[in-house]
Amino acid sequence: MQSSWILAIRSVRPPRRLAPTLIFRATCLSVPASRRCFHISARPQDLNPAIEDMAPKAPKFEIKTPKGTRDWSGSDMVLREKIFNTITNVFKRHGGVTIDTPVFELKEILAGKYGEDSKLIYDLADQGGELCSLRYDLTVPFARYLAMNKDVSQIKRYHIAKVYRRDQPAVKKGRMREFYQCDFDIAGLYDPMIPDAEIIRIINEVFEGLGWQGKYTIKLNSRKILDGIFQVCGVPEASIRPISSAVDKLDKMPWEDVRKEMVEEKGLAPEVADKIGKYVVLKGKRELLEQLQKDEELAANASMQQGFADLDLLFTYLDAFNAGHSVSFDLSLARGLDYYTGVIYEVVTEGSAPKVSAASAEASAEKSKKKKGKAGEDEDRSDDPTVGIGSVAAGGRYDNLVGMFSGKTQVPCVGISFGIDRIFSIMRANQAKKERKNEVDVFVMAFGGGKDFTGLLKERSEIAARLWDANIKAEFLYKVKPKLQNQFKAAEANGVPFALILGEDELAQGKIKIKEMGLPEDHPLKEGELIDLKNLAKEVQVRIDRKKQLDAIVEQAEGLRVVGGIKGEDVKVEQQAKEGEVTPRMGEEVKAEN
């Protein structure tokens, strides 16, 4: 590189303080006198008092994100991305393709789809033109997409995106006004129950991929069975959906309270309620289905017959998919939304339900009601024990939704929606160590000091550029003459695994020092090793790859420990990793590794 090289240090001030004293320095290196002169410069406000007047004034409003929303950054963001990657990987494994719809829809598209919850929809202001609302979920936009695209009659689609609900936020529990949904749906007319079973297999793969083995339950029911029970018990046709909504509250309140709501609020005959009560407390596996099938009254009902046939087939397919182990056939599962027509799913885990007894729940609910009256609409209920984290995934079959848009064409659908923010909250709480914030593998440093130390900025830039050319993640300090100590501090702050250290003497020999960070004091390679500048990228890459392999083993072992698998085994795996491999054999020669 023949270009001239000028270093100018201007108005150095300590970060984040506007100190009145400015230091002006300029240094000039290897510059042909004919072409260059010293440049001393500063920022406009240093020189021009008029511009200084434009300096910041305290704004008159609070700087924050809107209620029920938050920024994501740092290790939180890294963990969330990991969750997304795990889930996306599962979706693609099953042939899923992704679509992306606008964040707002025509107001009419959302109207009449969410029942009572429609009041939670965010509208855009009327600024002329079309009236629009922020999407409330990803399902209705998907149905709208299918209705618009008549050529798409069969699709497995996934969609990971934000949705919006003007609900009471509970930020720490992951109940937000802006939150991610992560949906997988299978649309199209197929032989029955095969896609419904594959959705359950997908739910299992996702939670096992996240390391939740044995920590989640997939509640399963069918709208056909539920409706059959209501019919057999004598619920009037018009009351079926409201009574269904009451049943859905059984995960939050005891049967007595649900019965009270049915009888006192919804006018159901007490003997009908009692009959329902006998059924909806039942939970089990396939044997519960067989038990119900023996009930002659139920067996005579048409809706029940369909529900029986569906679930019978479903359980058989689940066996073939090896996906039935975490399923609980649960007659109390009803789901709030109107559009479900067949099987319904809900995934729960510890913390999904509130942690209080029935009596104290009632008291708290009362208290909460009163508090709400005072504090207005925006209170955060994170610390309210009557608020559980809720289900972490939910879905079901909805065969008629697309027809609500298309007018003629029905596209039957079945799907699942993962509540990413709730999943995140649980994993964050159980996380043993924080994630690294960035992925930099190499920090390029200059060694030296004293009056003659140039800082080697040109050389650091060139080395970094060579690493970038080789697709190696690298950084260096944006400082003309950095102290070695500060360079190490910057690398350590983010756990960068390798330092490349430039020194005048080594450069003269065509060498550079590479040092793995964080080796113990007595390690033979603690002081690093010299490598040829000629083979720079290759030498560095080999060491990065070797360290990554090792880290993967350790991480897997730690992952098992965090999830709380079989203790003895985890410790053994981890121990092996640590004992056998934690010291990379960096003294070995670099071999061609494919």
Add this chain to the structure above:
Amino acid sequence: MQSSWILAIRSVRPPRRLAPTLIFRATCLSVPASRRCFHISARPQDLNPAIEDMAPKAPKFEIKTPKGTRDWSGSDMVLREKIFNTITNVFKRHGGVTIDTPVFELKEILAGKYGEDSKLIYDLADQGGELCSLRYDLTVPFARYLAMNKDVSQIKRYHIAKVYRRDQPAVKKGRMREFYQCDFDIAGLYDPMIPDAEIIRIINEVFEGLGWQGKYTIKLNSRKILDGIFQVCGVPEASIRPISSAVDKLDKMPWEDVRKEMVEEKGLAPEVADKIGKYVVLKGKRELLEQLQKDEELAANASMQQGFADLDLLFTYLDAFNAGHSVSFDLSLARGLDYYTGVIYEVVTEGSAPKVSAASAEASAEKSKKKKGKAGEDEDRSDDPTVGIGSVAAGGRYDNLVGMFSGKTQVPCVGISFGIDRIFSIMRANQAKKERKNEVDVFVMAFGGGKDFTGLLKERSEIAARLWDANIKAEFLYKVKPKLQNQFKAAEANGVPFALILGEDELAQGKIKIKEMGLPEDHPLKEGELIDLKNLAKEVQVRIDRKKQLDAIVEQAEGLRVVGGIKGEDVKVEQQAKEGEVTPRMGEEVKAEN
């Protein structure tokens, strides 16, 4: 697997038509008579006329996405994801970390940041609580984030997300009301111009990563130089920003029109305008900077001195980063936004500027104005020749924006924003072949026919589950008794590379056939080969890996051809790939490939 196996085929109707004739069939296989009976079932509306009444009716409004928005799906989505991945990869290589901010901000946060364009901001309706607006860019939310998080004094952050502008859409040209921005910013107080140079290196890496070598220009200027020129030419202080805005239009209209705007609309003295005209048409490299530095009048101006020093240093650092080749120092570049304080960048490519002559542009503009008056605010200007695709990336240094929120603390920033939708439009138009829609590697099929053919659904399910367990992407037809032809059709429709074909005879021997799709008629492995069921996952994975390596070579060769590199070389690479390797050696024994 010992579970019983029931197959029920219900109400089979041709997809997407509600034919009045329903066919009921049921088949039962290997079911212990004691446990199972035939299930004949149908969907609710088949049995219950009341539910049939709930069948879809044509909605009374047009089913569409809001104006200026669109759905993304299919091969478009795949191409866009590829672009995202390329860019993210570059960002991470430079130590970038990502943050995610809410899609809406408090209205006050956005107020006063976008000058005249503030009228394009989308507001949320006032539904009680805070007043919010959809974000207009990612820069202001980033500044708000920095102001809120005092502990973050230095960060390299990237953010890929949608932004919203109530502008005139030009859908085919990628000018939308909802569109992605893709930002990389370096925040913090560092030695001068090092981050500014790294941003240019990043711009180069992104466009070269996308295969645009030699097809883009990074226009570069500095607000300090521009302001210095205006001061030297005698522009009154209060007119500097409006005159700057006029200069910014030089990429869309000839100097005569810009001069007219300055003199007639903005009241500038004609001789001042003429003096400006001599400077702002200049374009060049470092030698232009040297030429300006020799101009005694300019050299005496304080703002110019700072600008000179900045760019001198910048060009030197660009040499070290090997990143100066695509840079054009362009005095006509001004950028519309008020918040820039130092260097400014804009990346252009073919199609960035309108394709018409000055005269016809003016005529069209007149016509467009009139048409606008009639057609209202929502017209799509995709076919308007006076609308170029615009810049594909833009950015610069903004040292005072964070202070507008924090009140006290300044965090100097420099950054770049990539216009993904415009980049997409260009790449889509130049794309040689469509991307595959999903990533499935294996389609699991059943071979057989006639009366005794069971369809092997259980076996197909089990094989698929074993592939999923091994993280292999697999699908099968959701049909109890599929025709072989239909299974091949489904696999071919999406270019699935491998078929696994189950047959009763092969299964009895513990074997299964694997067949690479699309082999020529005379290929020795055209009919596939038998592999052991025991080693299923491994045998399949080896073949997938081998094919992927080959495809990567071919794709690289084709990629070069699409971009239009050096023709001779590309053809050679591609030819090599085709001649040497296009026939995978599937007859070889499977070796352990780590």
